[in-house]
Amino acid sequence: MDNHQYPRHDVLCLDMRSFYASVECIKMGLDPSEALLAVVGDPERQGSIILASTPALKKKHGVSNVLRFFELPEDPEIIIVKARMQDYLDVSLEITKLIHQYAPREAIHVYSVDELWVTVDGMKSLYGSPRQIAELFQKRIMDQFGMKCAIGIGDNKFLAKVVMDIHAKKQADGIAVCRYEDVERLLWPVPVEEIWGIGRRMMNRLNNMGIIRLGDLATHPLRFLKKRFGIMGEQLYWHAKGIDLSPVCGDFTGSSQKSYGHGITLLEDYGEQDIYPCLLDLCEEVCRRARDSSHIGRTVHIGIGYTKETGGGFSRSVSLSSPTNLTMDVYKAAVSLFKRHYDRDRCIRRVYVSLTNLERGGVLQLDFFGQKDRQFRLSRTMDDIRRRHGATALLRASSYERGGITLERSRKVGGHYK
Structure with missing residues (x-):
């Protein structure tokens, strides 16, 4: 190739x-x-x-x-x-700051709390080859934070990530390199489930097509992959050949927002009466984020997962007559969907709410009596108080009921205690 x-x-x-x-x-x-x-x-x-x-x-x-x-x-x-x-986030931020001492901010793409990409094009005259730069980063992180770091080096983000996952973590020095010329030798023998971006469900679907290893995926006819998986099939095909055209520098957060969603896995079984305060808290957070970004949405979606013992659940959506970002508008739609589809003999363990079909500008359809305008101004005032004084500075009474989740979630970061 x-x-x-x-x-x-x-x-x-x-x-x-x-x-x-x-x-x-x-x-x-x-x-x-x-x-x-x-x-x-x-x-x-x-x-x-x-x-x-x-x-x-x-x-x-x-x-x-x-x-x-x-x-x-x-x-x-x-x-x-x-x-x-909070401790892990603080250390992660300090590690990013360390890398920023060597590379410009736009060359750093933070992927998760413990992973990041950095593009080092043109840095050879300052710090040496990519491998030497990787060794420098490892030494600085060890000296400053006392922890080890595995590093993958590639022609693009996909190759760097995959060779890090598959090979660098097994190397004594924690560094592995994969260029275009190395893909067939280093990656094609690897089972597809070990490749970044391929989960268990996708693995099963690929295995059913006789695609077991990455090399099988790279040599499978593209038209069949596109017919079976659409745009995802095309991406899988090119990734299997080591091709990734996603930007390596620049604004990595500039993609347009498609939806605002918020969900939770409950710590105990919830019944019908417990779920309403939970739904209201979720709708409050979804709409707050939409208002902050000056978005309104026309479609409300809820997802409910039952306990492991019974399994199952449902996912439903409804389109509103006019777009909104008001909490009570979204909550009423969510409750209507819930009542229509909930099996009252089952207990609930997972809840999700989202607002989709977004429009920019945040202009609401006003009603004759001006209620919408007053509700919107009240919501923005509540948002401002929470922004200044914390998420629990102003709460609805329902948040203090058994099913409320805002108080407990305020004590956590990323779903875990600070």
Whole structure:
């Protein structure tokens, strides 16, 4: 395959190894590579998820991040730590600032709290080759934060990310390189489920087509992939050949907003009466975000998931007569959908609300008596108070009911306690 027509960059993908666990070890003065430490979302709940574990704990007991707290082996040497998301966000920000000392802000794309891409085009005369720059970043992160970092190097973001996931984490020095010429040798033998962007559901669909490894995907006729998966099939095909035309520098947040959504997995089973305060809190957050961005939406969508014992749920939407970003408008539509489709014999464990079919400008259709205008001005005043004094500075009475979720969520960052 002739790759000369495709852009070539020097892109590094950095991944902080066992990030949450490493941060906790450093806070306690422990060596992240030797300590047996597990970070748990909420140690007071036996069913809480293990968010991270140190390499030593993984090696000794095979602990993975999908286990529950009660599944940890009984070993007195294991240290259990409650997750503190604000600490991890603070360290992540400091790591980004460190990289910014070497690369301009527009060359850095933060992917998650423990991963980022950085494009180092044109930096050879200052800091050396891409590998030398990767080694420099590893040393600086180790010296300043005391944690290890795996780095993938590629011609684009996809190659850098995939070679980091597949090969860099297994290398002694934690660095791996994949250029266009290396794709067939390094990536094609890899099972498709190990490739970034391919989940279990997609894996099953590909396997049913006889596509087991990435090489099978790269050599599969493009027209069949497009017919089966649409635009996603075309993207999978080109990624399998190592081609990724997404921007490596610039504004990575400039894509237009398609919807505003907010959801929660409940800590206990909810019945019908409990769910209404929860729905109202979710609608409040969705509409607040829409108002902040001067968007109004015409379609309200809700998703309900029942408990694991019964399974199932439903996902429904309704279009409004006029677009809105007022909480009570969206809430009334959500309640109507819920009452119409809810199976009253089942308990609820997951709830999701979104506002879609957006329009820009935030201009509401006013009613004859001016109620909409007053509601909008009141909503903006409430938003302003919360922005200045915190999310719990002004709450609806329903938020204090059993089903309300705003008070509990205000104590958390990213779904876990600060």
